[in-house]
Amino acid sequence: MAKRALILVDIQNDFMPDGALPVPGGYDVVPVANKVQNGFELVVATQDWHPADHGSFAANHDGTEPGQVIDLDGLDQILWPIHCVQESDGAKFVDGLNTEGVRVFQKGTALNIDSYSGFFDNGHRQATGLGEFLKNQDVEQVYVCGVATDYCVKFTALDAVELGFETFLIEDACRGVNLNEGDVDQAIEDMQNAGVHVVRSENV
Ligand code: VGL
Numbered sequence: 112m113a114k115r116a117l118i119l120v121d122i123q124n125d126f127m128p129d130g131a132l133p134v135p136g137g138y139d140v141v142p143v144a145n146k147v148q149n150g151f152e153l154v155v156a157t158q159d160w161h162p163a164d165h166g167s168f169a170a171n172h173d174g175t176e177p178g179q180v181i182d183l184d185g186l187d188q189i190l191w192p193i194h195c196v197q198e199s200d201g202a203k204f205v206d207g208l209n210t211e212g213v214r215v216f217q218k219g220t221a222l223n224i225d226s227y228s229g230f231f232d233n234g235h236r237q238a239t240g241l242g243e244f245l246k247n248q249d250v251e252q253v254y255v256c257g258v259a260t261d262y263c264v265k266f267t268a269l270d271a272v273e274l275g276f277e278t279f280l281i282e283d284a285c286r287g288v289n290l291n292e293g294d295v296d297q298a299i300e301d302m303q304n305a306g307v308h309v310v311r312s313e314n315v
Pocket residue numbers: 121126159191227258259260261262263264
């Protein structure tokens with residue numbers, strides 16, 4: 112049987128409804144993410160982990176507001192509220208999420224480039240080590256869940272396909288931001304078009 116891994120994407124306080132970058136319904140992913148872990152011998156988590164002066168924060172660019180797009184070192188960058196600052200409570204995994212035995216990969220640590228995917232930064236300039244880790248473990252299939260469907264979940268799943276993993280999105284274990292109406296539906300369509308299989312937790 113193909114070896115499988117579960118990837119928990121950014122299930123952190125700042126992405127919960129009462130956090131700095133709220134994802135509606137974010138807490139709902141926690142019990143589902145815990146439940147599906149039982150079926151996996153290998154579980155990894157990504158953690159958004161920004162320095163306080165990160166270039167993705169509107170507060171670090173005079174005269175800008177969250178939601179605005181700027182050029183950051185040659186890439187279009189959506190500006191966000193300050194979130195997931197290294198060592199802050201907002202960057203911690205949500206209470207109640209099972210992280211026992213879960214290997215963590217941090218991302219978004221470089222000042223002038225964001226990292227939505229758990230595998231690479233947004234310019235594919237640097238790897239986080241997650242891809243190499245999974246390959247070394249002989250993983251062939253990855254299952255992705257967490258937040259936000261329309262950002263970090265999506266780009267993690269797209270990179271997983273590109274790296275050659277058979278990739279599954281656990282739809283009911285994800286929630287999105289929907290900065291613009293329909294963004295989540297569009298993200299799911301984009302993932303499906305790239306070859307991601309969309310499944311539900313009861314079928315995992
Ligand atoms: C995320 C925006 C900025 C995410 C992270 O986890 O989806 N979105 N940083």
